[in-house]
Amino acid sequence: NAGVMQNPRHLVRRRGQEARLRCSPMKGHSHVYWYRQLPEEGLKFMVYLQKENIIDESGMPKERFSAEFPKEGPSILRIQQVVRGDSAAYFCASSPLGSEQYFGPGTRLTVT
Amino acid sequence: GQQVMQIPQYQHVQEGEDFTTYCNSSTTLSNIQWYKQRPGGHPVFLIQLVKSGEVKKQKRLTFQFGEAKKNSSLHITATQTTDVGTYFCAGYTGTASKLTFGTGTRLQVTL
Numbered sequence: 644n645a646g647v648m649q650n651p652r653h654l655v656r657r658r659g660q661e662a663r664l665r666c667s668p669m670k671g672h673s674h675v676y677w678y679r680q681l682p683e684e685g686l687k688f689m690v691y692l693q694k695e696n697i698i699d700e701s702g703m704p705k706e707r708f709s710a711e712f713p714k715e716g717p718s719i720l721r722i723q724q725v726v727r728g729d730s731a732a733y734f735c736a737s738s739p740l741g742s743e744q745y746f747g748p749g750t751r752l753t754v755t
Numbered sequence: 756g757q758q759v760m761q762i763p764q765y766q767h768v769q770e771g772e773d774f775t776t777y778c779n780s781s782t783t784l785s786n787i788q789w790y791k792q793r794p795g796g797h798p799v800f801l802i803q804l805v806k807s808g809e810v811k812k813q814k815r816l817t818f819q820f821g822e823a824k825k826n827s828s829l830h831i832t833a834t835q836t837t838d839v840g841t842y843f844c845a846g847y848t849g850t851a852s853k854l855t856f857g858t859g860t861r862l863q864v865t866l
Contacts, residue, residue: 676854685843686798686856699852734797743788744854746797 645670647737647747648717655753656725664720664750668737675718676736676744677710686734692718725754757782757848759857767863774834776860778827778844785847787820787827788854793840834864 648667656662668675677689688702692712703710707725712718722729732751736744758781768774778787786805790798802811804820804827811818817830827844844857 678856683861685859688853688855691852701853736798742786743800743803744798745800746790749797 647735647745649735649747649750651750652748653751653753655755657755658726659724662722662725662729662752664722664733664735664752666718666720666735666737666747668718668735669739669745672737672739672745674738674740675712676738677718677720678734678736680732680734680749682731689720689733722752725752727754730754757855759844759846759855761842761844761857761860763860764858765861765863767865768834770836770864770866771833774831774838774862776829776842776844776862778829778857780825780846780848780855782848783824785824787824788845789818789827789829790843790845790856791840792843792859796840798843831862834862836864836866838862839864 647669650665654662673693675692678686679689680686690703690710691699694712695714707723709721730753732749734746734749736746738744761776761778786803788803789801791801792798802818807824808822809820815832819828829842831838841859841861843859845854847854
């Protein structure tokens, strides 16, 4: 059973470009969570999704950030018009029943 | 909003010494989970505690959930260099859909 997969593992974008981060949950998991982590800091919740539904987006910035988990395919975290402050590690986690979470390896986003 | 604090923020021990990290929530938790993140890695689930006063052991690791379900601790006996990493507690409150992570404790172990 493959673990949570994220791609790309590293992403470099110039200011103003768009960043698309992908997450494929573990097989059988229907709950997906996105977190952001700055160096030497904790995990900040961004959004919780189930298939085709956003359940809780209370941690998402109001502008430029969006997330989806379509019926088919991976979950996508999209950041439009990136700024230097968006540079961070973005982790996706999946869960079978909304309990313990299994994390992917993360996408390290660098904005130049 | 809910806050989950951990102390200490950082601890450096000699191999063989014991280590404890404490987790305190501003609100009552329905359960508490613990995760470990190695440097450069991703968080890995260690354990979940649900009952008030619950104690669980995993080899050299002992986890406790407080009677009031607002605090927890992780104790490592006789640390090894493989224990290096950041330990996070995390909890759900009631029917809340999101897991709130603690601030983390970074453990460094030297020979």
